Amino acid sequence: MPITNPTAHPTDRIDRIKACASGRWREIFVRLGMPETHFLRPNKSCPLCGGRDRFTFFANEADGGWLCRRCGHGDGIELVRRFCSASFPQTLEKLETVLGLPHPNERYSRRRFDLKSARQAEEARLAALAEVWERAQRLCVPVAHTETNPALRYLKSRGLGECDRSTELRWLADEPYWETDEKTGRPVKVASYPVMLARATDEAGRLVALHRTYLTAAGEKAPVSAAKKMSAGAMGNALVRLFPASNLLCLSEGIETALSVHMLTGLPAWSVISLSGFKRFDAVPVGLEKLLIYGDNDASFSGAAGAYELATRLRAKYPHLAVEVRIPTRVGEDWNDVWQRERLSLGR
Structure with a gap:
């Protein structure tokens, strides 16, 4: 009979699911009932709200990242939770079943998660x-x-x-x-x-x-x-750490955006690679005194929302860290657009 395992940690389950799901999220979504057409190209209909031309699945992101201009954004676990109208524990169980992983509340399981094989695969x-x-x-x-x-x-x-x-x-x-x-x-x-x-x-x-x-x-x-x-x-916590951090650091989404921020400010800049990277960021360097978060000014407000969400979380966790958010003034622009105008005005 299944029993609750008091030693199971939710974070261990999440890490294990994400490791096994990496590169397989499209397959997982389809197996859970979402039409594959949502995930083949950008700007498709949303599996959550049904809206046309507003949903994008980031196939190159390991955590199954997605964005809907109405529903917001999240990782693969969040999309499954919302699509299935399930609680978070129920969502983890659904994913474990699809991936063939044992549930932590099972005393015995026919499927054993081979940690040694997973470690060898990761090393390779x-x-x-x-x-x-x-x-x-x-x-x-x-x-x-x-x-x-x-x-x-x-x-x-x-x-x-x-x-x-x-x-x-x-x-x-x-x-x-x-x-x-x-x-x-x-x-x-x-x-x-x-x-x-x-x-x-x-x-x-x-x-x-x-x-x-x-x-x-x-x-x-x-x-x-x-x-x-x-x-x-x-x-x-992997990031593209383009230039070594000092006591100041700039953070932005894309790589070219971070390079543009560096050109604008002369300060070290890192890229979190994509919008979902703002959710992952928790690697504040030792000795950092001030973090400047450069968000995109998307028409959907998703870039600004992600930047301010990160700022809120970091201020709560690191009360002595000065955090600022900077967003381009023009709707639809990122910081490369700003830099292009600035360099032209400087004749560069």
Whole structure:
């Protein structure tokens, strides 16, 4: 007979579910009754409110991140909870069942979660990422090569040609691009493109994930359905720490946005990679005195909401940390838009 296990910790269950669900969220949503069409492309109808052209599933995010311009945003667990109208414990049980994980209130289980195998798989994943990063080239190259380097040409087109100093950016001349076949569900190589890499690390500086921006030789985004992709795997507190923090630090969503903030302020800036990264952020560096959160001014207010939500949480947890939120004044703009106007006014 099932019994309650007093030693089970909710955070352990959540971490285990996220580790097993990474890269499988679309499959999970479909198995729980959500039509797959919601998750194939951006700006589809929402599985929660049904509204057209307002829902986006971030397939390259390990935690199943999503955004609806009416319902808000969250991770895969939150989408399942709301779709199934379930309590949080019930949601965890549903996900454990789909993933084949034992429930913590089961004394015996036919399915044992093999921690050793999971650990070995994670070590293999990280080793593969490290191999890609090691063979990639630094962006710092002689000025004469700037015009032939797709990654530098891309940054220059965004007004960020001086940001090659970041050690967290590299590039590869030829990287395969994969998409999931809608009929078979299997990955298919579409083509190969130059790619700009950004390294996401944890608090100890260890590589956790790689963000890829697929490009053309001319330095434009590649003509694919998702030119920006994050490698699969649990993110934890992984961020793209573009420049070493001092007693001041700027935080923003996207990588180019963080680089733009750096150009505007001259201060160290980190990227949380996406809006859901604001929810994950809890890695305040030792010695930090002031954190400036740069949110996007989305028409849906989601960027500002995420920035202020993070500020509220950090002020409560770190009462001695000065926290400010900054949002572009124009609706629909991010901080790269602001920097582009500023550099033009300066003649740069």
